[in-house]
Amino acid sequence: MKLFTENLFLAISIFFIGIILSIIISKISKIIFKRISKRTKTNFDDFIFDTLTGIIRPIGFLLSAYFAIDYFFTDEITFISVLLNIQKLLILIIIIKALNKVLIRSLTESTAKIDDSSISSMISSLTPLIKAFTWTIGSIFFLQNIGVQMTAIWALLSAGGIGAGLALKDPVQEFFEYITILLDKPFQKGEFIKSDSVLGMVERVGVRSSRIRSINGEVIVMSNSALTNGIISNYAQMKKRRLVHKLGVVYETSPSLMKMIPKIIKKIIEETKDASFDRCHFTDFGDFSLNFELVYYIPTNNYLAAMEAQQSINLRIIEEFSLNKIEFAFPTQTLNIERNESK
Numbered sequence: 001m002k003l004f005t006e007n008l009f010l011a012i013s014i015f016f017i018g019i020i021l022s023i024i025i026s027k028i029s030k031i032i033f034k035r036i037s038k039r040t041k042t043n044f045d046d047f048i049f050d051t052l053t054g055i056i057r058p059i060g061f062l063l064s065a066y067f068a069i070d071y072f073f074t075d076e077i078t079f080i081s082v083l084l085n086i087q088k089l090l091i092l093i094i095i096i097k098a099l100n101k102v103l104i105r106s107l108t109e110s111t112a113k114i115d116d117s118s119i120s121s122m123i124s125s126l127t128p129l130i131k132a133f134t135w136t137i138g139s140i141f142f143l144q145n146i147g148v149q150m151t152a153i154w155a156l157l158s159a160g161g162i163g164a165g166l167a168l169k170d171p172v173q174e175f176f177e178y179i180t181i182l183l184d185k186p187f188q189k190g191e192f193i194k195s196d197s198v199l200g201m202v203e204r205v206g207v208r209s210s211r212i213r214s215i216n217g218e219v220i221v222m223s224n225s226a227l228t229n230g231i232i233s234n235y236a237q238m239k240k241r242r243l244v245h246k247l248g249v250v251y252e253t254s255p256s257l258m259k260m261i262p263k264i265i266k267k268i269i270e271e272t273k274d275a276s277f278d279r280c281h282f283t284d285f286g287d288f289s290l291n292f293e294l295v296y297y298i299p300t301n302n303y304l305a306a307m308e309a310q311q312s313i314n315l316r317i318i319e320e321f322s323l324n325k326i327e328f329a330f331p332t333q334t335l336n337i338e339r340n341e342s343k
Contacts, residue, residue, distance in 0.1 A: 011072035015064045022060020029053050047105050055098045062091050085146050096138045103130050177224035178207050186228070191236035192303070195227055240276075240299040241306045247317070248289030248329040257326055258282060261292055264324065268316040269296045274309045289329030 033049035066087045073080045104127055182205070187193045192201050193212070200214035210227060212220045249261070262280040269277040278295040285291070296313070298306045321328065 008072060011068040014071055015068035018064025018067065019061055022057050022064065025060065026053055026056040029056060042109075048102055051098050051101055055094050058094055059091055062087050062094075066091075088145065089142060092138050092142050096134050100131055100134055103134070175207055177228050178205070180228055181205055181210075181224060186232050187234050187236070191234060192301075193235065194233040195222065195230050198222065235301055235303065238301045240297045241301070242278075242295065242297055243306075243310060245294045246283075247292045247294060248286055249292070249321075250327045250329045251288075251290060253290060253326060257324065258290065260324065261326065264320050265292075265294055265317060268313055268320060272309055272313050272316070274298055274300055274305060275313060286329070288331055 030049075030053045033053060037046045037049055066084060069080060069087075070084060107127065107130070181187070187202055189202050189205060193199075195212075198212055198214065198220050200212040200220065202210060203213050203219065204211040206224075209221050209223050212222060214220050247261075247265075249258075261282070265280045266277050269275050276297040276299060278297060280292060280294045283291050283293045298309050300306060320326075
């Protein structure tokens with residue numbers, strides 16, 4: 001009976017000493033952390049220190065109870081073993097929650113420094129994955145700590161991982177293609193692109209697929225892998241547009257007028273707003289026309305502005321050719337008939 005009383009007294013002493021130490025350590029840590037945080041400019045370390053000081057007391061109380069119970073009940077009792085394991089689980093839950101808070105806050109802080117909204121969104125979407133990872137590691141650690149044989153569990157997880165990997169092969173591939181699009185930036189939301197036969201504006205870049213509003217108005221959904229594996233023409237990132245045209249005049253055009261045509265076209269383009277002349281040459285003798293090749297640039301990626309400039313140039317060419325009596329060629333065929341007179 002005396003031994004029982006002594007053990008009970010020591011167990012209660014361990015419990016209360018542990019509680020007192022937890023309170024003291026919590027207060028001292030708070031003072032020390034405040035002094036350290038004053039030396040830094042960021043609020044992130046303040047958040048970490050507050051999280052740490054917040055878990056010292058509950059973990060200290062649980063550990064005090066754990067050691068007190070473990071000291072008093074020296075014999076193996078099922079109920080007491082279960083109670084001790086529950087305390088271990090509660091301590092682990094507190095630690096994992098605190099760790100998740102710090103990791104997610106760190107992710108949020110790093111995301112706030114990124115100007116690209118798409119990458120920020122991608123990083124923020126990793127929050128559930130981080131939580132799942134920490135809880136999984138914590139659960140495995142807890143099961144191993146309470147004496148569960150992990151061989152069978154590892155074998156089950158391995159088999160499940162292989163099956164899940166085969167089932168999630170395509171979604172995982174699309175997710176990595178999504179990351180590739182966000183990091184490599186072949187196109188972004190709001191840009192006008194062409195991929196294979198699809199021509200339109202990107203409305204959304206999703207985890208598995210992207211939505212493109214075609215020039216006809218319908219929404220086209222394409223998988224990210226189809227976009228990244230194909231050839232993409234990004235018109236939004238085009239600094240200037242190069243236009244090449246062929247003009248044909250009739251064979252009856254005089255040499256003097258032929259020499260004037262490049263000068264006339266150069267003057268028209270130089271006088272046109274948002275257009276830059278490159279060259280104009282008499283290139284070849286066609287079946288029914290004398291052909292010129294005209295090349296000029298429009299320094300804009302706006303398709304409508306480019307078409308307006310092109311229309312203005314075309315109309316001016318028609319006007320100038322008409323004033324100078326230069327005729328455009330059209331498909332013609334000349335038939336020569338010879339008449340043989342009998343003697």
